[in-house]
Amino acid sequence: MERIGIIDMGSNSVRLIIMDIGPEGEYHQMENVKETVRLVENTASDGSLQPRTQAHALETLSLFARLCDVRRVDQIIAIATAAVRRAPNRDEFLANLRRETGIDVRVLTGEEEADLDYVGVVNTVSPETGLIVDVGGGSTKLVGYRHRLKEESATLPFGIVTLTDEFLTRDRIEPTSLATLEEFLGAEFAKLDWLSSYGPIVALGGTARTLARIDRQRRGYKPDITHGYEMQSEAVQEICGRLANLDLQGRMRVPGMSLERADVIVAGIAVINRLLQVTGIKQLVTSRSGLRDGLLFQYLARDTQDPILPSALMHSVENLIHYYNIESFQVRHVSNLALSLFDQLRPVHALDTYERRLLIVSSLLHDIGVAVNQENHYKHTFYMILNARINGLTHRELVTCAFVAASHERYYLRGVREYLEPAGPLHREDIRRIMLLSLILRLAKSFDRGGSGVVEGLKVEFDDRTIRIRLRSRGTARLEMHSALAHASDCKALLRRNLEIS
Numbered sequence: 001m002e003r004i005g006i007i008d009m010g011s012n013s014v015r016l017i018i019m020d021i022g023p024e025g026e027y028h029q030m031e032n033v034k035e036t037v038r039l040v041e042n043t044a045s046d047g048s049l050q051p052r053t054q055a056h057a058l059e060t061l062s063l064f065a066r067l068c069d070v071r072r073v074d075q076i077i078a079i080a081t082a083a084v085r086r087a088p089n090r091d092e093f094l095a096n097l098r099r100e101t102g103i104d105v106r107v108l109t110g111e112e113e114a115d116l117d118y119v120g121v122v123n124t125v126s127p128e129t130g131l132i133v134d135v136g137g138g139s140t141k142l143v144g145y146r147h148r149l150k151e152e153s154a155t156l157p158f159g160i161v162t163l164t165d166e167f168l169t170r171d172r173i174e175p176t177s178l179a180t181l182e183e184f185l186g187a188e189f190a191k192l193d194w195l196s197s198y199g200p201i202v203a204l205g206g207t208a209r210t211l212a213r214i215d216r217q218r219r220g221y222k223p224d225i226t227h228g229y230e231m232q233s234e235a236v237q238e239i240c241g242r243l244a245n246l247d248l249q250g251r252m253r254v255p256g257m258s259l260e261r262a263d264v265i266v267a268g269i270a271v272i273n274r275l276l277q278v279t280g281i282k283q284l285v286t287s288r289s290g291l292r293d294g295l296l297f298q299y300l301a302r303d304t305q306d307p308i309l310p311s312a313l314m315h316s317v318e319n320l321i322h323y324y325n326i327e328s329f330q331v332r333h334v335s336n337l338a339l340s341l342f343d344q345l346r347p348v349h350a351l352d353t354y355e356r357r358l359l360i361v362s363s364l365l366h367d368i369g370v371a372v373n374q375e376n377h378y379k380h381t382f383y384m385i386l387n388a389r390i391n392g393l394t395h396r397e398l399v400t401c402a403f404v405a406a407s408h409e410r411y412y413l414r415g416v417r418e419y420l421e422p423a424g425p426l427h428r429e430d431i432r433r434i435m436l437l438s439l440i441l442r443l444a445k446s447f448d449r450g451g452s453g454v455v456e457g458l459k460v461e462f463d464d465r466t467i468r469i470r471l472r473s474r475g476t477a478r479l480e481m482h483s484a485l486a487h488a489s490d491c492k493a494l495l496r497r498n499l500e501i502s
Contacts, residue, residue: 004019025300039053058100062101110141113291114154117291120287131198132203134203222418237276313391326370338359340460344459359437396426400434436495439490446484469484
């Protein structure tokens with residue numbers, strides 16, 4: 001097992017994540033800490049870093065170094081971005097950090113920042129084509145990617161802190177000031193004629209996370225997850241206008257608000273809102289991944305030098321299987337049986353490759369809850385699938401997979417309606433989809449009831465009245481047949497056919 005620390009010295013905040021990396025390349029986050037330092041704030045007229053903010057950054061880095069030491073981190077990867085990049089006294093500052101903490105901080109170029117944002121996003125979000133926007137404290141990164149391949153990028157020399165200092169105040173905002181800021185942003189975005197060629201917009205950074213939390217709170221949305229959360233442009237505009245009409249104390253009382261960001265949040269949301277307006281893109285997807293994740297994937301690919309994953313979804317599923325030490329042979333056997341049933345029953349259930357993909361995920365992770373406790377493990381499975389960061393799925397797909405995988409106990413499906421829109425991502429037609437996939441997975445699980453792989457394969461035949469499943473087994477399969485026949489009533493209700501097993 002290897003343990004690395006990744007430090008991101010941004011213009012607004014300094015963050016540390018500590019990751020465990022296993023022998024198969026599986027990884028798990030052990031720590032995620034942040035300190036709001038605002039290196040870009042109150043810089044000298046030439047951009048030099050002020051002694052007070054330098055001291056705050058040094059103290060933060062010293063604490064992070066101590067935490068890495070206590071956590072027995074093997075290697076620290078540290079980078080700095082726009083505020084340090086532009087500072088004339090950066091060499092002196094970095095030398096002081098190295099001398100006092102032993103950490104060598106590498107300063108990224110704007111292009112390197114955009115590249116790492118792209119790697120972090122494309123390996124973790126569901127849209128295969130999109131426009132990435134990362135609103136930092138002192139810069140804004142934009143990346144256009146198509147079919148998961150980066151095509152365009154730009155780094156603009158403004159962020160939430162610098163825009164607030166130049167156009168707005170940190171307390172009550174004048175409408176004319178906000179209008180001037182929006183006019184400036186519109187002119188800057190208009191210089192990049194490629195922006196409207198991509199969509200949806202994938203927003204990352206603290207501004208995007210805060211925006212998503214505020215919208216979830218006002219909707220009462222379930223699940224309470226930021227990564228992959230979707231918003232419409234009208235909602236972004238409404239929240240931007242609402243916050244701009246409040247003073248600082250009023251903004252701090254808004255449910256979901258990040259208190260240390262309340263004084264600059266309007267400028268950050270204004271960037272996202274204006275970008276949506278200029279491009280005409282209607283959908284915003286929030287990503288919790290970005291530069292630090294890009295550094296992680298870059299480290300994991302240090303031998304191949306290719307950090308772009310073939311499949312973000314299957315990579316994260318395999319990562320969970322390895323990390324939680326799930327019995328690989330058994331879950332893969334159940335998954336193969338489930339897919340065999342799905343394929344042979346396709347004319348009956350009328351589902352397609354979209355649902356087959358969800359069945360793969362659900363079947364491979366159907367026993368992940370055992371990592372918490374065998375008793376009621378279907379409840380733990382549901383929670384873990386929602387919260388263990390399965391990348392490459394929309395919230396609608398994620399909730400679908402959670403219910404399908406947790407459906408060892410059929411009554412657990414009663415909770416589906418709590419996740420229906422507008423309070424959740426599911427649509428009415430998803431209920432039948434979940435019920436059908438649940439039935440297929442429960443049958444497959446029954447055919448490996450003993451966990452010994454006694455049922456090696458199956459053959460399905462059907463007519464208008466009956467589904468006949470013939471098992472190919474090594475030895476008796478009475479336990480498995482008895483377990484599967486317990487789902488005959490669901491087969492009758494959902495597929496309008498009796499169930500026979502031999």
